[in-house]
Amino acid sequence: MRPASHVRQWLLFAGVLLQLVGCHANKLPIPVQPPYTVYRSPLLLTMAPRRVLLLPSCGEMDDEGYMEHWCRLFAVELRSVKLFEVVTPSLTDPCVVACVEASKRGTYSEATLAAVRLQYNVDAVMFVRMDDFFPYWPPRMAVTTNLVETYSGGVLSSIDGNWDGRDDRIQLLAKEFAQHMTVSQDFSDPDLVLNSPEYFGKFVAHQLAIATARAMFEETVVELRPTAPPQQTAGVTSANQQSCATPPPAVSLTGAVETNDQVQPTQQPDGSGGEEIPRGEELPLPSPTESAATQAAKIESQLVRNMRRSLRL
Numbered sequence: 341m342r343p344a345s346h347v348r349q350w351l352l353f354a355g356v357l358l359q360l361v362g363c364h365a366n367k368l369p370i371p372v373q374p375p376y377t378v379y380r381s382p383l384l385l386t387m388a389p390r391r392v393l394l395l396p397s398c399g400e401m402d403d404e405g406y407m408e409h410w411c412r413l414f415a416v417e418l419r420s421v422k423l424f425e426v427v428t429p430s431l432t433d434p435c436v437v438a439c440v441e442a443s444k445r446g447t448y449s450e451a452t453l454a455a456v457r458l459q460y461n462v463d464a465v466m467f468v469r470m471d472d473f474f475p476y477w478p479p480r481m482a483v484t485t486n487l488v489e490t491y492s493g494g495v496l497s498s499i500d501g502n503w504d505g506r507d508d509r510i511q512l513l514a515k516e517f518a519q520h521m522t523v524s525q526d527f528s529d530p531d532l533v534l535n536s537p538e539y540f541g542k543f544v545a546h547q548l549a550i551a552t553a554r555a556m557f558e559e560t561v562v563e564l565r566p567t568a569p570p571q572q573t574a575g576v577t578s579a580n581q582q583s584c585a586t587p588p589p590a591v592s593l594t595g596a597v598e599t600n601d602q603v604q605p606t607q608q609p610d611g612s613g614g615e616e617i618p619r620g621e622e623l624p625l626p627s628p629t630e631s632a633a634t635q636a637a638k639i640e641s642q643l644v645r646n647m648r649r650s651l652r653l
Contacts, residue, residue: 376501
């Protein structure tokens with residue numbers, strides 16, 4: 341009986357030991373819901389951009405100096421994920437100023453987009469608006485990006501995010517970001533990301549770069565906001581008759597794109613969204629040997645031909 345009693349004692353001890361080890365074992369991390377929403381347009385399936393102009397817009401913020409500095413951090417993160425070539429322009433360029441001022445009003449114009457496309461040889465513009473920023477504890481930052489195609493003004497993707505340091509999700513994501521930084525010697529304490537305006541800005545820029553990659557490649561991303569129905573506009577307006585400093589008729593950011601030559605309603609993520617209009621022939625690419633006026637005239641002529649072709653169909 342005594343050997344059997346010893347066996348039972350050893351089995352009981354082993355069970356208690358295994359239970360203690362199991363209680364202290366590392367548990368699987370719980371997935372964290374990202375602090376942003378992503379809209380992916382069906383246009384990305386056929387019109388993925390290769391060169392993108394990054395334009396900052398201060399939104400409701402007063403400190404435009406920090407906005408420009410943060411956009412440089414964002415450009416570095418975008419280049420690191422290699423989605424497309426990122427172009428950072430001179431913010432004193434009249435055409436760039438016109439685009440930035442239009443983006444502050446939530447509208448774009450075909451003429452300013454065409455001028456930017458010809459000058460910087462880009463096929464899309466990413467408008468970045470910072471609506472809220474508080475650098476000290478608890479830090480917070482609210483950023484919205486809109487990736488707009490320069491040929492028709494269609495919105496390819498839209499990201500709306502809010503990072504608040506008081507949120508447990510943000511604290512967890514910030515600490516994970518600190519632990520995976522290549523310059524780990526700067527992060528002896530992961531909480532430094534939440535206490536340093538510079539590192540918190542890098543963290544938000546990294547998060548937005550990940551969100552941009554999701555919008556480019558994840559087909560399951562859907563729009564979480566209601567979309568307004570497309571609106572019709574009449575008349576054809578010459579693009580080269582409008583000044584860059586005075587943006588012409590606006591473009592809605594939600595549903596339809598009001599261009600100067602025709603209306604191209606965008607599809608909704610569920611496949612609905614109005615009648616599909618043929619895009620017609622591809623617009624001519626800018627030539628370095630032609631003047632800007634000649635290139636604008638060629639593009640205008642092609643836009644009119646595409647419009648007439650779509651009307652016949």
